[in-house]
Amino acid sequence: DAKTTQPNSMESNEEEPVHLPCNHSTISGTDYIHWYRQLPSQGPEYVIHGLTSNVNNRMASLAIAEDRKSSTLILHRATLRDAAVYYCIRIQGAQKLVFGQGTRLTINP
Amino acid sequence: NAGVTQTPKFQVLKTGQSMTLQCAQDMNHNSMYWYRQDPGMGLRLIYYSASEGTTDKGEVPNGYNVSRLNKREFSLRLESAAPSQTSVYFCASSPTVRGTEAFFGQGTRLTVV
Numbered sequence: 001d002a003k004t005t006q007p008n009s010m011e012s013n014e015e016e017p018v019h020l021p022c023n024h025s026t027i028s029g030t031d032y033i034h035w036y037r038q039l040p041s042q043g044p045e046y047v048i049h050g051l052t053s054n055v056n057n058r059m060a061s062l063a064i065a066e067d068r069k070s071s072t073l074i075l076h077r078a079t080l081r082d083a084a085v086y087y088c089i090r091i092q093g094a095q096k097l098v099f100g101q102g103t104r105l106t107i108n109p
Numbered sequence: 110n111a112g113v114t115q116t117p118k119f120q121v122l123k124t125g126q127s128m129t130l131q132c133a134q135d136m137n138h139n140s141m142y143w144y145r146q147d148p149g150m151g152l153r154l155i156y157y158s159a160s161e162g163t164t165d166k167g168e169v170p171n172g173y174n175v176s177r178l179n180k181r182e183f184s185l186r187l188e189s190a191a192p193s194q195t196s197v198y199f200c201a202s203s204p205t206v207r208g209t210e211a212f213f214g215q216g217t218r219l220t221v222v
Contacts, residue, residue, distance in 0.1 A: 034210075036211075042215065042216075043199050043201075043213030043214055043215055043216050044152065044199070044201075044211075044213050045213065046210035046211060046212070049209075049210065085151075087151070087152075096142075096154070096157055096159075096165075096167070097142060097154065097157075097201065097203075097211055098154055098167070098168065099144070099151045099152040099153070099154075100151060101150075101151045102151055
């Protein structure tokens with residue numbers, strides 16, 4: 001299965017930017033990178049996805065390295081509500097979402 | 110707009126009992142998924158259905174069966190529940206085309222005693 005590597009946990013302060021890294025060194029040319037997050041006691045929710053170019057939406061930005069072996073999810077101004085587990089998922093072949101352990105993000109007031 | 114609806118939300122079973130977890134989506138999605146999440150862990154894929162009429166095993170299929178009843182509904186059955194199957198179960202759906210977002214239900218918390 002497609003593997004990604006993320007730090008187990010990260011911590012940031014409210015109203016500061018957060019950069020969540022993900023390594024996917026064995027990615028192939030047609031694999032998408034998706035990010036989901038899971039708030040406490042809820043199901044996962046979609047954050048953003050991309051293929052080659054950087055992407056922006058109302059929730060976050062996704063910066064994909066030129067060689068596509070890594071990507072970074074950027075929360076421009078973190079709030080307490082952004083405290084969650086963030087999952088970086090590589091999708092190959094038939095769309096099969098396989099989650100890793102994710103990064104637990106703590107936001108300090 | 111209901112999205113992905115799972116029933117029941119909570120269930121307690123005795124070891125050896127059987128039950129079916131129901132999942133329905135109203136977004137006309139082709140692909141549907143079942144996951145389990147143990148305390149403090151990430152989600153693990155049990156089974157998925159890329160399109161109506163097809164199902165495939167995920168990472169942890171043992172002890173489970175699935176039925177893609179129609180395009181809307183994807184059920185998960187435990188034939189003989191075991192304490193190791195105590196978990197929170199999530200259903201999700203997505204359009205078939207790769208690179209599109211998946212939507213998740215709120216989960217079913219299952220306890221097997």
